[in-house]
Structure formats: structure tokens, C-alpha cells
Amino acid sequence: MGTRQIVPIRKDGWGNYSISEWDLKAASWQDFHPHSEYNMVLEGELFVAAGGDVKVLQPGDVARVPAGRMGRYWAPVYARMIGVYGPNPAGDASTGFEYWPLDSDLEIHPVDPTAEDPLEHLPGFTGVETWPDGPNLHQRPEWERNRGRFITNSPQSGSWNDPILSTWELERAAWTDRHPHTEFNFVVAGELIVEAAGERVVLHAGDSIEIAGGQLARYSAPKFARMVGVYGPNPHGLASTDFQYESI
Known part of the structure; x- marks a missing residue:
């Protein structure tokens, strides 16, 4: 897994956004953020899971894992993304970091929908929200x-x-x-x-x-x-x- 911070996170918090570019090569990553996280795929194929929901993203697709959810990302072969963190004005810490390589292009670590998820009581949408790439919607x-x-x-x-x-x-x-x-x-x-x-x-x-x-x-x-x-x-x-x- 490679990453570079473009608009870096701040330990004392941020009211705007944090932006990074990152990739996965036959590997998986998971984390728990107190803020929302968006990822737009630039290259390859990315699997995203949260709250028992799994989505597959291609170049141009975007996924959002809501604040207070454990998110899991994996690329059986390769994926490169632009990642955007939503505001975190209090500077609350992220947790649950875990990285592991995938031994083959067929290995996908399953998501257990019965597993306890932090902040399970949060109302509203709890899975992965996606926006597939598509035609230009705002053009005059x-x-x-x-x-x-x-x-x-x-x-x-x-x-x-x-x-x-x-x-x-x-x-x-x-x-x-x-x-x-x-x-x-x-x-x-x-x-x-x-x-x-x-x-x-x-x-x-x-x-x-x-x-x-x-x-x-x-x-x-x-x-x-x-x-x-x-x-x-x-x-x-x-x-x-x-x-x-x-x-x-």
C-alpha cells in the first residue's frame, strides 16, 4: 500500500477536508474513521465494504463510507484512488488499522455482517454509498x-x-x-x-x-x-x- 498526503490531516483537527492519493497492490486495508471518507478510483478495481455491504468500483466510480463506520478496502490486483476525508474539527482519532497482502487474485476476505461495528446506533445509511461513473450531468x-x-x-x-x-x-x-x-x-x-x-x-x-x-x-x-x-x-x-x- 502506497500513499501520499496532498492536503494533510492535522492532529488538532480540520474543518474543511483532507486529501490523499493512495494505491493497493494485491492487498487489503481497513480502518475506522470518525469522519466520512470518499474514494474515487483512478485506475484498477477496488472492493469496498462497510456495515455488511460490499461494492466493486471501476475507474471513475466513487464510494463513501459514512463517519463512524469500519471501512474495508481491497484490490485483488491493483487500484489507485483519490481519497477525501470529511471535516473532523475536534481531531478525533482514527482506529482499527489493519493491512494484509492477498495471496492470490481470487482471495477476498469476507465481510461478516453480524460482527459488531463501532457506533452501531448511528441512524441512517450505514453501508457503502456509491456513485458510478456516467455521462456529464451538468452541461449547458x-x-x-x-x-x-x-x-x-x-x-x-x-x-x-x-x-x-x-x-x-x-x-x-x-x-x-x-x-x-x-x-x-x-x-x-x-x-x-x-x-x-x-x-x-x-x-x-x-x-x-x-x-x-x-x-x-x-x-x-x-x-x-x-x-x-x-x-x-x-x-x-x-x-x-x-x-x-x-x-x-
Whole structure:
């Protein structure tokens, strides 16, 4: 199992999100988090289990294990993911860490639905929630080369306390906006140019950038760029502004 922290966790807690890139090679991992955890598969095939529920994810698919649930992840061959932790303002500790290699591509450690799970009394959904990859759901004809898909929620739905995940792409186009919340972008493919606060950076596959809330930002792709986007919490439901689309 390999991992790198992009937006690292803080021992004293965090009110926004933590983001990492990680992979499993013929191995399994489990942990118990006091916060929600989202994983988007970039490559390979990932099995996810929680609360007796098991899902299989392919590239572009996303899974969420709710806060207060033991999550188990395994890749019989290989899987690479972007992981997003929801807010943990009190800095509560994660526990239950366990790693083991898989001896063959047929070995899958079963989930025992009768096993005691911490915080079993939590109301609501307790298994694994998934969002399969699919067509672009939020696209306007006048923005034909700015294609996006909000996965876990829509920022037009008012306030939210957990991060919102999206995938989006620019093709010979530029996009400008100003958000009241932080915005994080991880480049999956292509080249993305970002301009904000008087600075200009060029990002390639594997690079990422975070724009502070309230900051005007311009994103452009002279050829093509595909990103995983993460919106930070917006508990007051403040509106985003200054939308501008340009063809290149």
C-alpha cells in the first residue's frame, strides 16, 4: 500500500477536508474513521465494504463510507484512488488499522455482517454509498467545452457540511469563477493553467491546486484537461459568482 498526503490531516483537527492519493497492490486495508471518507478510483478495481455491504468500483466510480463506520478496502490486483476525508474539527482519532497482502487474485476476505461495528446506533445509511461513473450531468450548450459532473451533491442545493466531489474537463476553453468555499483540483489528464491572486501555474497529470474561498480563479486548457474537483464545506449556503466561459 502506497500513499501520499496532498492536503494533510492535522492532529488538532480540520474543518474543511483532507486529501490523499493512495494505491493497493494485491492487498487489503481497513480502518475506522470518525469522519466520512470518499474514494474515487483512478485506475484498477477496488472492493469496498462497510456495515455488511460490499461494492466493486471501476475507474471513475466513487464510494463513501459514512463517519463512524469500519471501512474495508481491497484490490485483488491493483487500484489507485483519490481519497477525501470529511471535516473532523475536534481531531478525533482514527482506529482499527489493519493491512494484509492477498495471496492470490481470487482471495477476498469476507465481510461478516453480524460482527459488531463501532457506533452501531448511528441512524441512517450505514453501508457503502456509491456513485458510478456516467455521462456529464451538468452541461449547458453555451459552455460546450466545459463539461462537469457533480457526484456527491450539487452546489445549487443550498448549504452543505461535507465536501462535494466532482469530475470536470476543459477542452480548448477557459473557465472563471469565485467560490465562497475552498476549491481543490487534482489533474487526472492533460494540462491545466490556473491564474489566481496574481499568480499563474501550469499543472499536469498528478498535480493539484487549492484556491481559497473568496478568491477569483481562472482555469484554462489550451488543449485538454480532466480534473477531480472538491468543494469545501459551505454551511451557510453562500452563492458562487463571476462565472465566465471562453472558447480558446
